[in-house]
Amino acid sequence: MANLIVTDLTCEYRTNPLGIGVRRPRFSWKLEGGRRGILQQAYRLAVAAEDGDFDRPIWDSGRVESGESVLVEYGGPELASRTKYVWRVKVWDDAGREAASEPAVFETTLLELSEWRASWITPAASAIDPQTDAAFLLRKSFRVKGGVKAARIYATAAGVYELYVNGQRVSDEELSPGWTSYQYRLQYQTYDVTELLKSGDNAVGIHLGDGWYRSGMGFEQLNYKYGDRRAALLQLHIRYEDGTEEMVATDASWRAATGPVTYSTIYNGETYDARLERKGWSEAGYADDDWAPAETIDLPMDILVPQENWPVRVTETIRPIAFFVTPAGDKVLDMGQNMVGRIRFTVEAPAGTTIVLRHAEVLDKDGNIYFGNLRFAKQTVTYIAKGEGKETYAPRFTFLGFRYVKVEGWPGDELPLDAFVGEVMHSDMPRTGDFSCSDERVNQLQRNIQWGQRGNFVDVPTDCPQRDERLGWTGDAQVFIATALYNFNGGPFFTKWLRDLKAEQRADGGVPFVIPDVADGHSSSGWGDAAVICPWTVYRYYGDRRLLAEQYDSMKAWVEYIRAQGDNEYMWETGFHFGDWVALDAKEGSYVGATPLPLVATAYYAYSSRLLSEAARVLGRDDEAAKYGELHARVVQAFRDEFITKTGRMASPTQTAHVLALAFDLAGDAAPRIARDLNDLIIENGYHLTTGFLGTPYLCMVLSDHGYHDTAMRLLLQDGYPGWLYSISKGATTIWEHWDGIKPDGTFWSDDMNSFNHYAYGAVGEWMYRKVAGLDMDGAVPGFKRLHIEPLFGAGLLSRAKTSHLSMYGKIETAWSIDGNRVQVQVSIPANTTARVVLRGAAVEGLSIDGQPVGAGGSYPAGVQSIAATDRGVEAEIGSGEYRFAYEAVNLFRKRYTTSSRLLELLTDERAERAVRRHMPHLFGSPSLNFLRTSTLRELAENGMSRVTREMVERVLEELAEEK
Numbered sequence: 001m002a003n004l005i006v007t008d009l010t011c012e013y014r015t016n017p018l019g020i021g022v023r024r025p026r027f028s029w030k031l032e033g034g035r036r037g038i039l040q041q042a043y044r045l046a047v048a049a050e051d052g053d054f055d056r057p058i059w060d061s062g063r064v065e066s067g068e069s070v071l072v073e074y075g076g077p078e079l080a081s082r083t084k085y086v087w088r089v090k091v092w093d094d095a096g097r098e099a100a101s102e103p104a105v106f107e108t109t110l111l112e113l114s115e116w117r118a119s120w121i122t123p124a125a126s127a128i129d130p131q132t133d134a135a136f137l138l139r140k141s142f143r144v145k146g147g148v149k150a151a152r153i154y155a156t157a158a159g160v161y162e163l164y165v166n167g168q169r170v171s172d173e174e175l176s177p178g179w180t181s182y183q184y185r186l187q188y189q190t191y192d193v194t195e196l197l198k199s200g201d202n203a204v205g206i207h208l209g210d211g212w213y214r215s216g217m218g219f220e221q222l223n224y225k226y227g228d229r230r231a232a233l234l235q236l237h238i239r240y241e242d243g244t245e246e247m248v249a250t251d252a253s254w255r256a257a258t259g260p261v262t263y264s265t266i267y268n269g270e271t272y273d274a275r276l277e278r279k280g281w282s283e284a285g286y287a288d289d290d291w292a293p294a295e296t297i298d299l300p301m302d303i304l305v306p307q308e309n310w311p312v313r314v315t316e317t318i319r320p321i322a323f324f325v326t327p328a329g330d331k332v333l334d335m336g337q338n339m340v341g342r343i344r345f346t347v348e349a350p351a352g353t354t355i356v357l358r359h360a361e362v363l364d365k366d367g368n369i370y371f372g373n374l375r376f377a378k379q380t381v382t383y384i385a386k387g388e389g390k391e392t393y394a395p396r397f398t399f400l401g402f403r404y405v406k407v408e409g410w411p412g413d414e415l416p417l418d419a420f421v422g423e424v425m426h427s428d429m430p431r432t433g434d435f436s437c438s439d440e441r442v443n444q445l446q447r448n449i450q451w452g453q454r455g456n457f458v459d460v461p462t463d464c465p466q467r468d469e470r471l472g473w474t475g476d477a478q479v480f481i482a483t484a485l486y487n488f489n490g491g492p493f494f495t496k497w498l499r500d501l502k503a504e505q506r507a508d509g510g511v512p513f514v515i516p517d518v519a520d521g522h523s524s525s526g527w528g529d530a531a532v533i534c535p536w537t538v539y540r541y542y543g544d545r546r547l548l549a550e551q552y553d554s555m556k557a558w559v560e561y562i563r564a565q566g567d568n569e570y571m572w573e574t575g576f577h578f579g580d581w582v583a584l585d586a587k588e589g590s591y592v593g594a595t596p597l598p599l600v601a602t603a604y605y606a607y608s609s610r611l612l613s614e615a616a617r618v619l620g621r622d623d624e625a626a627k628y629g630e631l632h633a634r635v636v637q638a639f640r641d642e643f644i645t646k647t648g649r650m651a652s653p654t655q656t657a658h659v660l661a662l663a664f665d666l667a668g669d670a671a672p673r674i675a676r677d678l679n680d681l682i683i684e685n686g687y688h689l690t691t692g693f694l695g696t697p698y699l700c701m702v703l704s705d706h707g708y709h710d711t712a713m714r715l716l717l718q719d720g721y722p723g724w725l726y727s728i729s730k731g732a733t734t735i736w737e738h739w740d741g742i743k744p745d746g747t748f749w750s751d752d753m754n755s756f757n758h759y760a761y762g763a764v765g766e767w768m769y770r771k772v773a774g775l776d777m778d779g780a781v782p783g784f785k786r787l788h789i790e791p792l793f794g795a796g797l798l799s800r801a802k803t804s805h806l807s808m809y810g811k812i813e814t815a816w817s818i819d820g821n822r823v824q825v826q827v828s829i830p831a832n833t834t835a836r837v838v839l840r841g842a843a844v845e846g847l848s849i850d851g852q853p854v855g856a857g858g859s860y861p862a863g864v865q866s867i868a869a870t871d872r873g874v875e876a877e878i879g880s881g882e883y884r885f886a887y888e889a890v891n892l893f894r895k896r897y898t899t900s901s902r903l904l905e906l907l908t909d910e911r912a913e914r915a916v917r918r919h920m921p922h923l924f925g926s927p928s929l930n931f932l933r934t935s936t937l938r939e940l941a942e943n944g945m946s947r948v949t950r951e952m953v954e955r956v957l958e959e960l961a962e963e964k
């Protein structure tokens, strides 16, 4: 038997992190090794001082009988500030094997605010106009004696900054300090600069741009600014071998100037005049006599928090795939991908040559580059060459959303492709998910979802990355979070954002539309619910109880806010709501879908009160669990009384009304009928959806959950308008804001709100993982400790699907393939987890595992605890390891209606088709149903059809029989 290994040690989600600011950090590790069914029996955690002397540990948990291996809290004496610790873990598994990890480290940051000695500084107003558009340079020289043991910089800015020591960039982190609700919280960063210091003269430099702080943020040109004056704050701590320490901090002795960046904002881009570069400005010995003095400025210190989110980085570079000249005569580069980040280019040009890059997402139907949807955002980068040979440049204080770049002023007629490179920027979250299947269009959809996530996870979960908006829309975040967390590890990302949400929540519990709040509006149903849904989802995916506990009051305040609205405590019928935003059933000229707002609002009210009650239960607040459980039950009752008829139909005929009632379990006994009605609605609409932001995320999920997975699959694979694959047929490489962003005739939906990189509809990704590929977690246990694997196959429309998710326990994989009735399901289950595998259409006889037949009642292969027949197929309980199941499926693709096959027969003959045309003319004539060509009818007949159609078809069949 191979050895047990304990590996992948992380502290607060990170590997060997610097800058840990929590007092009780949490540790996670993974087990691996050599046999199936591994469960951790016990662990022993130890934390030692920097010297790694575990004989004299700072904390030793002793052997703890526990299966916990994720986010296990430090339990030792108080940790010291700015201190490195070494930790390790030993584990025992259920077979009595033991394993000890390699040591890992974490380092605390400034744990007390009082440790901040630095002052906020900015160029002296008397010398440099504080309102100048130009970025500032701030510098300071200092001496270092020999023998530096360690040196750290703690720094932040009101603005965005880049940090240099002795002429070198200190870090590859971009757009620091990121965007938070600056009035309440501002992240500072920790950098290890030990290697950059030298004995003797040194210098530190800060390049300071406007960023989110002063750029002017907010849609419709709100141009909200946090403050007028940019400033920087920095503290460098040098620790010498001899035990002494020195500190360099921002104060009035620093020197200030403006530099080559003459303009930069988030929406508009950056202007860089290379002739204004100050060569060597962050090096020792640079003559800064003609620089201005810095002055201190009074900005708050109590808003400082250590970096919480993954930093933004360039995570990938891509080359343009083409250069072309448009019909309008513009020189344009095609990056081949709608991306977010920037272009870096290298040029040789005479001094003063001005090169202008204008960034856009799409071409119009004539092939010209289209800027209309950017609204007021200029997304323009201007570079003025210094004329000293090869010059390389990329903007620093902005990011752009684009696939096409119009280049003006480039020397020469052609744009040489190798002079340009696209740098993709976003929060550098570890990628945790993959999905692929036999339909390449769906694979493109998955790529588009992931690109959409990357482009809109630039420190804040935004609606879009290109126009004058790029805001942390709460509704978009809540619909997408479940998909997001399959794709990338979003623990730290959402921790930071939710703390901002909590900080900006109103006293009455109302939640701003966007977080950070720069938009002046609050508390729409489906948007404010992010306060509840997001912390709950993070808890579900990572078992992060601490975040749930932290956010609990915010969750509760939101539910209480709803309760206080209007006269009816159990419904939400008042106020402004975005509703089923941009749904296709919206009235002409409106963005708000046809689903009644009180229905939407009450549905979300029910859902949020249920999650709140569950959160209370998890946190051991039993009274509140009961209280909100009761509230939930009453809201559900009110919903039923108002929105479901006595005979069990939805009173509102929209797809989204049906979807929400089912998704949030509001329908009770009426659920089967409502699900069937929804299925009918979809089929009668020719397998097209009409749903918007709130209905779409759950549409396929509720169909699959209520026995209509085939319909869900047909919706997914619909490549006509509207549907997910429609945009792909139009060449999309990201998810669009509107189903008809580009219409079938090539024209645009409209200029005023038409993003081509909006992740909301990418929320279908969760269903692809959970239902199509079958990689899901058990409802009762958080963090993927207990897995539920149940691929639904679906009408033979795909022949295979494959997915993986890197959970906190390790990598989960599922893969299935179908050939005729022959089904193969392969799974890989990480150590210290267990899984229930449901094999649809399988029988115990005829099932094999790893090529070995499983006899009824026989003994099971290693790792398999039980195998049982159910009405769905076979259920196997397994432990960790890799397994290959194979079987002949029975009844997998059952025909739903017997009339279908008869109709199909009839339709093969012309006489019958004529009869159908005669008896069901509306199927062919009516505009709403004109999709129903005979071929469609035949397809319906083959794959099950709606109630209405079925009844009519039956009538036709009867009459045909009589004619005979």
Ligand code: RAM
Pocket: 219, 463, 469, 473, 475, 476, 578, 581, 737, 758
């Ligand atoms: C727009 C954005 C965003 C949406 C709001 C309601 O500004 O498209 O995605 O959440 O409207």
